[in-house]
Amino acid sequence: MTREYTAVIQAGGKGTRMRELTGDRIPKPMLELGGKPMIQWQVENLKKYGIREFVFIIGHLGEKVKDYFGDGTAFGVHISYVEENEPLGSGGALCYLKDMVGASDVLLVFGDVMFDIDAPRLLGFHEEKQAGVTLLVHPNAHPQDSDLVVMDENSKVLRFDFAKNQRDYYYDNCVNAGIYVLANEVIKSLGEPAPLDLEKELFRSALEDGKIYGYRTTEYVKDAGTPKRFRAVERELLQGVWQSRNLESPQKCVFLDRDGTLNIYKGLISSPEELELEAGVAEAIALLNAAGYLAIIVTNQPVVARGLCSMEEVREIHKKLSVLLGEQGAYLDDMIFCPHHPDKGYPEENPAYKIPCHCRKPDTGMVEEMAEKHHVDIKSSWFVGDTTVDIKTGQNAGLHTALVKTGEAGKDGKYEVQAELEAENLLDAVKKILAERKPQ
Ligand SMILES: [Mg+2]
Ligand SMILES: [Zn+2]
Incomplete structure (x- = not known):
C-alpha cells in the first residue's frame, strides 16, 4: 500500500436490534467483546497496519463514544467525529468527509462488522486495480x-443481487461483507448531506464506469449486529478464531478433487445438469468450514482442451456446485481447474489448451498457486481425492493424503501410491482428518 488512508467507522444507528444487550444506556459500538468495546477492536486491527487517521460517524448516544476515545491520543491514533443527527442511510454521512480526509482514500467499516484482516493485502488490491470502490467480499454459509x-x-463487480431478489441462475457464493475502500475522487464527488444508500445509489456511477472491484478473502469478517451473532462473534474471539484466519497466519487447508469426490462420477462432465453431489458432501464441507480449514477444489478439466466445453461453461458448473453447497450451509473457499491436455490429435479439440502445463495433476502448479494465494501451511494440509492421480498430487506437493472410495475409488491404476488414510466417502475422510488433528 502506497497511498494514505483514513479509516471511517459508521458507528451511528439506533441499535434497536441490540437493545437487550445495550439497555439503551450505551451505543452499540461500545458493547464490550472480550473486555473491549467493539469499535476499539476495529481501531486496533487497523492501527496495527499503520492507519492512524480515523473518523467516527456517531449518532444515538454518540457522546459516550466521544467520552471514551476523545481525540484518540490515548489509543495512539487521531480521531475526528461526524455527528449524524438524522439517519442518512448507509452512505449519506459520507459527504461530510469531503472536507476531512484531504487527499486520502477512505476505508469504510460498519460499526457492527467485526474483523481481523491483513489490511495491506486489501489496500494493495485496491491500488493495483486502481479501483474507485473496492468491496470486501467472501463466501458464507447462507448465500441464498x-x-x-x-x-x-x-x-470487476458487474452488479449487486440483493437478498430479496428471486434467483433463477447459478451464482458464486460471494457476499458483501460490509468493508469498503473508496477512492478520494469518489468522496470528493459527493453532494450535500442527504439520505444515500451505498450500493443502490453511491456505487451506481462507479459500476457504470467499471471501477468497482471485489476483494475476496477467507479472513474473519462477521456481522455482530444481533444478540445471537454478537455472542457467536465473542465466542470466536475468545477461541482465537479471528486472529487465526488473518492471512498473516498460515492457514490449514483441505484440497479437494471434484469429480468422484464431491460430485457423482459420470466421466467427463460438460454441463451443470450433469453435476450431482455425492451424499454427505455438504455436511463434510460444513465441518471443514467450522473447523477453520480452507476447502479448495483442485481439478483437471480436460473437457476444455477437448473442445467439449468452454472455460465459461466450466465456471457455470462450479457455480452450480456453490449453490448446491450453499443451500446446505457449506461453502468452498476457492476453486481452480486445469483446462489443458497434453495429447494433440482429437478432431474437435481446442488447440490453445492442448499444451503441456505445470497445473495438470499430478503436477503441483494448482496447489502451489492456491497455497501462495491463501498462505497455506502445506505440512498441516491435505489432498483428498478418488484416484491415484490425486494421491500422487498430494504427495508431490508435500501434503497429507486421503483416498475416498467413491467415484473411481482408487482403481484408475495410473500410479503406484498409498494414501495416508482411506475413507468410504468425503464425510468419512473429513471426520478422520479432524479426529487426527485433535490430539495436537
Ligand atoms: Mg476424481
Ligand atoms: Zn494445466
Missing part, C-alpha cells in the same frame, strides 16, 4: 439469503 456481489473473472 445474503446480498450477493456478482463479479467477472478479473474481480
Whole structure:
C-alpha cells in the first residue's frame, strides 16, 4: 500500500436490534467483546497496519463514544467525529468527509462488522486495480439469503443481487461483507448531506464506469449486529478464531478433487445438469468450514482442451456446485481447474489448451498457486481425492493424503501410491482428518 488512508467507522444507528444487550444506556459500538468495546477492536486491527487517521460517524448516544476515545491520543491514533443527527442511510454521512480526509482514500467499516484482516493485502488490491470502490467480499454459509456481489473473472463487480431478489441462475457464493475502500475522487464527488444508500445509489456511477472491484478473502469478517451473532462473534474471539484466519497466519487447508469426490462420477462432465453431489458432501464441507480449514477444489478439466466445453461453461458448473453447497450451509473457499491436455490429435479439440502445463495433476502448479494465494501451511494440509492421480498430487506437493472410495475409488491404476488414510466417502475422510488433528 502506497497511498494514505483514513479509516471511517459508521458507528451511528439506533441499535434497536441490540437493545437487550445495550439497555439503551450505551451505543452499540461500545458493547464490550472480550473486555473491549467493539469499535476499539476495529481501531486496533487497523492501527496495527499503520492507519492512524480515523473518523467516527456517531449518532444515538454518540457522546459516550466521544467520552471514551476523545481525540484518540490515548489509543495512539487521531480521531475526528461526524455527528449524524438524522439517519442518512448507509452512505449519506459520507459527504461530510469531503472536507476531512484531504487527499486520502477512505476505508469504510460498519460499526457492527467485526474483523481481523491483513489490511495491506486489501489496500494493495485496491491500488493495483486502481479501483474507485473496492468491496470486501467472501463466501458464507447462507448465500441464498445474503446480498450477493456478482463479479467477472478479473474481480470487476458487474452488479449487486440483493437478498430479496428471486434467483433463477447459478451464482458464486460471494457476499458483501460490509468493508469498503473508496477512492478520494469518489468522496470528493459527493453532494450535500442527504439520505444515500451505498450500493443502490453511491456505487451506481462507479459500476457504470467499471471501477468497482471485489476483494475476496477467507479472513474473519462477521456481522455482530444481533444478540445471537454478537455472542457467536465473542465466542470466536475468545477461541482465537479471528486472529487465526488473518492471512498473516498460515492457514490449514483441505484440497479437494471434484469429480468422484464431491460430485457423482459420470466421466467427463460438460454441463451443470450433469453435476450431482455425492451424499454427505455438504455436511463434510460444513465441518471443514467450522473447523477453520480452507476447502479448495483442485481439478483437471480436460473437457476444455477437448473442445467439449468452454472455460465459461466450466465456471457455470462450479457455480452450480456453490449453490448446491450453499443451500446446505457449506461453502468452498476457492476453486481452480486445469483446462489443458497434453495429447494433440482429437478432431474437435481446442488447440490453445492442448499444451503441456505445470497445473495438470499430478503436477503441483494448482496447489502451489492456491497455497501462495491463501498462505497455506502445506505440512498441516491435505489432498483428498478418488484416484491415484490425486494421491500422487498430494504427495508431490508435500501434503497429507486421503483416498475416498467413491467415484473411481482408487482403481484408475495410473500410479503406484498409498494414501495416508482411506475413507468410504468425503464425510468419512473429513471426520478422520479432524479426529487426527485433535490430539495436537
Ligand atoms: Mg476424481
Ligand atoms: Zn494445466
